[in-house]
Amino acid sequence: MKKVLAIVLALAMILGSFSFVAASSSDYSDVAGTKYEGAVAVLGALDVVSGYPDGTFKPEKVVTRAEMCKLIITALSLDDYVTGSYAAYPDVAGSHWATSYIAYATSLGIITGYPDGTFRPENPVTYQEAAAMLVRALGYQDQYLVGAWPASHVNVAMSEGILKGVVATAAGANRGDIALMVYNTLTCSMVQYNALGTLISAGDMLERMGAVKVEAAIFDQIDAHDALKNFGLDLSAFVGEKVDYYWINVDKDYSAGAPVYDATKGDAPVVVAKEYGAMLTGEYKAAVGTKPATFVVGDTEYKFNADPNGAAVEDFYNGVKTANSVTVADKGVYTINAKLNGVYIDEVYTTAQWVADAELKWTEDDADILAADDKIASIGFKMTKTDAIDYSWLQLVGVEDLATIAKDSIVTVYADSADAYITKIGVSTDTANGKITKVAGAPGKEAYTIGDAAYKLSKNPVDSYAPALGNEGTYFLNYKGELSAYKADSYAGNYAIVLDVVTEKTTYGSAGVWQLYLMTKDGEKAVYDFNKAEYAQTVQAGLAVKDLITFKTNADGKIVEITEVTPIAASTLTDKGILNGMLIEDAAVIFDIKAAKQKDWNMGALANLKTGNDFNGTGVAFYTNNLGKVDVIVITTADNTKAVSNLGIITGNYQTYNAKNEPIYGGTVLVNGAVVDFVSVDQTISLAKDTIFSLKYKADAIETTTAATGVAAAAPMKEGAFAVGEHYAYFNGGYTVKALSGDFDHLIKVVKKAEGTVDLGDGTTAAYQYIGAASNFYKLNIKVKADNSGYEFDKVSVGTSSDVKKGAYIMPLQLDKKSGAWDTIVYVTADDAAKLGW
Numbered sequence: 001m002k003k004v005l006a007i008v009l010a011l012a013m014i015l016g017s018f019s020f021v022a023a024s025s026s027d028y029s030d031v032a033g034t035k036y037e038g039a040v041a042v043l044g045a046l047d048v049v050s051g052y053p054d055g056t057f058k059p060e061k062v063v064t065r066a067e068m069c070k071l072i073i074t075a076l077s078l079d080d081y082v083t084g085s086y087a088a089y090p091d092v093a094g095s096h097w098a099t100s101y102i103a104y105a106t107s108l109g110i111i112t113g114y115p116d117g118t119f120r121p122e123n124p125v126t127y128q129e130a131a132a133m134l135v136r137a138l139g140y141q142d143q144y145l146v147g148a149w150p151a152s153h154v155n156v157a158m159s160e161g162i163l164k165g166v167v168a169t170a171a172g173a174n175r176g177d178i179a180l181m182v183y184n185t186l187t188c189s190m191v192q193y194n195a196l197g198t199l200i201s202a203g204d205m206l207e208r209m210g211a212v213k214v215e216a217a218i219f220d221q222i223d224a225h226d227a228l229k230n231f232g233l234d235l236s237a238f239v240g241e242k243v244d245y246y247w248i249n250v251d252k253d254y255s256a257g258a259p260v261y262d263a264t265k266g267d268a269p270v271v272v273a274k275e276y277g278a279m280l281t282g283e284y285k286a287a288v289g290t291k292p293a294t295f296v297v298g299d300t301e302y303k304f305n306a307d308p309n310g311a312a313v314e315d316f317y318n319g320v321k322t323a324n325s326v327t328v329a330d331k332g333v334y335t336i337n338a339k340l341n342g343v344y345i346d347e348v349y350t351t352a353q354w355v356a357d358a359e360l361k362w363t364e365d366d367a368d369i370l371a372a373d374d375k376i377a378s379i380g381f382k383m384t385k386t387d388a389i390d391y392s393w394l395q396l397v398g399v400e401d402l403a404t405i406a407k408d409s410i411v412t413v414y415a416d417s418a419d420a421y422i423t424k425i426g427v428s429t430d431t432a433n434g435k436i437t438k439v440a441g442a443p444g445k446e447a448y449t450i451g452d453a454a455y456k457l458s459k460n461p462v463d464s465y466a467p468a469l470g471n472e473g474t475y476f477l478n479y480k481g482e483l484s485a486y487k488a489d490s491y492a493g494n495y496a497i498v499l500d501v502v503t504e505k506t507t508y509g510s511a512g513v514w515q516l517y518l519m520t521k522d523g524e525k526a527v528y529d530f531n532k533a534e535y536a537q538t539v540q541a542g543l544a545v546k547d548l549i550t551f552k553t554n555a556d557g558k559i560v561e562i563t564e565v566t567p568i569a570a571s572t573l574t575d576k577g578i579l580n581g582m583l584i585e586d587a588a589v590i591f592d593i594k595a596a597k598q599k600d601w602n603m604g605a606l607a608n609l610k611t612g613n614d615f616n617g618t619g620v621a622f623y624t625n626n627l628g629k630v631d632v633i634v635i636t637t638a639d640n641t642k643a644v645s646n647l648g649i650i651t652g653n654y655q656t657y658n659a660k661n662e663p664i665y666g667g668t669v670l671v672n673g674a675v676v677d678f679v680s681v682d683q684t685i686s687l688a689k690d691t692i693f694s695l696k697y698k699a700d701a702i703e704t705t706t707a708a709t710g711v712a713a714a715a716p717m718k719e720g721a722f723a724v725g726e727h728y729a730y731f732n733g734g735y736t737v738k739a740l741s742g743d744f745d746h747l748i749k750v751v752k753k754a755e756g757t758v759d760l761g762d763g764t765t766a767a768y769q770y771i772g773a774a775s776n777f778y779k780l781n782i783k784v785k786a787d788n789s790g791y792e793f794d795k796v797s798v799g800t801s802s803d804v805k806k807g808a809y810i811m812p813l814q815l816d817k818k819s820g821a822w823d824t825i826v827y828v829t830a831d832d833a834a835k836l837g838w
Contacts, residue, residue, distance in 0.1 A: 028057035039183030059176025066098035066121035089119035124172020131157035242349035286330035398427035426479030530559035567621035
């Protein structure tokens with residue numbers, strides 16, 4: 001017990017295999033990852049076994065009878081009693097290294113010699129001999145065992161689980177198997193016989209080794225937290241189990257409080273946990289008529305003699321004890337800790353249900369949110385007093401810490417029943433590549449064969465789709481090995497846009513040949529022949545210019561099948577590339593058309609499609625693949641004319657005559673930051689003071705003016721919102737914020753960033769009005785009048801949308817009547833507004 005190693009050992013007494021969780025794995029390279037690893041690590045920590053100077057354990061090396069004697073005496077913690085003992089066997093000299101161990105083991109009745117009186121210390125120990133020695137070490141006596149040797153001892157070894165995981169051969173027992181056998185014996189009960197020869201329990205071998213036992217405890221998340229925090233022991237795998245605990249290297253009874261050990265001596269606690277029953281994960285099926293409730297695990301159906309919904313059962317939800325609040329429901333998947341009697345469940349100790357709250361494919365955004373807000377999928381963590389994530393409350397599977405989650409990993413998140421904090425995270429970077437060649441199983445329980453393996457579909461897949469026979473690509477697996485996300489080798493089908501449908505006078509058999517002018521997904525404009533009479537059933541009524549179709553051709557390149565694709569009208573595109581709430585495939589095909597010229601199609605680019613609520617005046621339709629992702633986008637671009645750049649503010653006006661001696665108007669105008677004296681070219685152009693116009697002029701003569709239409713005085717504006725990147729603003733209803741002279745009655749304060757709709761404060765919302773993608777921004781400088789009676793214009797300069805932030809004042813204008821949108825924004829910056837006392 002000198003070696004510093006924190007280990008947890010679990011002995012699964014029913015299932016025939018053990019699980020092992022360690023803060024430090026075995027020191028020996030040749031047992032790492034083998035069935036011997038847990039046994040060798042634990043026995044090494046207890047100084048029962050040791051390796052070789054080269055760092056190996058040599059599990060295949062055969063054990064001698066002398067070595068077996070030393071191993072058992074050491075396991076029984078009787079090393080201190082062997083000194084001075086000498087074996088009486090003629091072939092064991094007094095100088096033999098194991099003579100004291102052989103002598104003491106003989107005195108305890110653990111070993112016997114051969115009929116000729118020899119011991120043969122260097123002979124390989126057989127599996128039967130090793131089993132017999134361990135059975136005797138537990139206190140069993142030969143005269144009380146049923147049957148002849150070796151069956152009498154081997155039967156006991158099998159019933160006690162000593163031979164669990166061991167495959168005996170006729171050759172001598174090797175070091176790896178002997179380690180397993182001793183390992184399996186650690187938590188077996190020691191026995192004694194009374195005067196009548198009846199067996200009575202005498203504690204466990206571990207108690208004889210000085211361990212402190214805590215009996216029949218239900219391990220919960222608080223226990224796991226304390227063990228990890230205090231001792232570095234990861235006991236999370238045992239949450240929800242009924243176990244006996246054995247604490248080794250502790251200075252006081254664990255049952256009286258937390259174990260104490262002297263870290264200055266280099267001792268660390270070794271904890272052994274012996275399960276009461278089997279841990280089974282399967283599907284619960286409720287009783288029907290006289291048929292009892294059952295629990296199906298794989299191909300085995302267990303029948304309940306005890307109700308899993310009984311009051312004595314401890315319930316866990318996502319690793320947290322829930323005070324008997326989990327109702328085991330019909331056809332639900334649970335993990336139970338139960339006492340088995342063949343295929344009958346006699347008693348249920350605990351029930352546990354793990355239900356994922358979210359499953360996501362890890363992105364840089366997820367990493368940023370985790371770093372900034374300590375959240376994944378909007379759920380937080382238990383935090384330390386220093387506001388750091390407390391890992392001692394968190395189970396991590398697949399990664400050492402959250403910072404190492406790699407991009408494109410599938411991350412499965414579990415939280416407590418109130419979603420207050422995350423209890424477990426499973427991470428996987430595993431993928432399956434290829435084609436689904438087989439689909440088998442009942443609906444909802446299908447297994448999909450890819451390559452040589454079959455996979456189930458995750459209950460919370462990242463992609464909301466049903467895998468289908470023939471799908472080919474990369475499948476991303478969650479930590480349980482289930483299909484969660486999919487990336488096909490190619491997405492878009494044989495899509496094309498109809499440019500024209502014409503009839504030619506040539507013949508194709510007995511029917512006329514029609515020609516279809518298409519632009520394909522590759523951007524090529526081509527003409528295809530097809531026999532309309534023969535394939536009319538595949539052409540929907542009214543196939544026309546700008547329709548999206550899929551088509552097939554024969555070996556001659558003639559169309560033999562046409563299917564029109566039904567469009568889905570799009571409404572929102574986020575700056576993260578989410579269209580109507582759906583992801584856009586990297587290989588998505590984008591068609592582009594000018595609304596006024598329907599035959600003028602081109603290939604588009606996602607980068608040219610502005611984000612926001614209505615795509616900045618662009619009509620968008622999209623089409624999804626069988627994964628529920630967008631793989632085709634059709635853009636109908638509005639034929640907007642760029643707003644006139646010459647915004648003029650009339651600061652003064654007068655009347656005069658033109659060359660024809662006709663009265664005309666003149667005035668001083670702020671244009672692009674400079675004051676210009678203009679005259680109008682005819683009598684119809686009026687230049688009213690303090691008004692805003694879009695001007696067309698030559699030299700110093702104004703040819704045309706277009707009034708900059710703001711908002712009618714009858715509909716004053718409320719404080720609005722404005723999204724600079726997407727060019728959206730709210731301008732409906734409410735009250736006037738700033739009233740200046742002339743057309744400047746409706747300057748609106750920007751109060752927040754737009755997010756699709758604005759909260760009007762009365763329980764209703766309104767959509768943002770559209771501002772054109774080519775909008776002009778003009779910075780309006782206003783200063784306080786000299787007499788402090790109000791404000792006056794100073795100048796107008798060309799500005800940028802980046803100046804329009806919270807606190808700024810804006811007025812939207814429509815200079816171009818064709819656009820159907822606000823195309824010009826006049827604004828006062830937040831800094832200037834503050835200087836004016838607004």
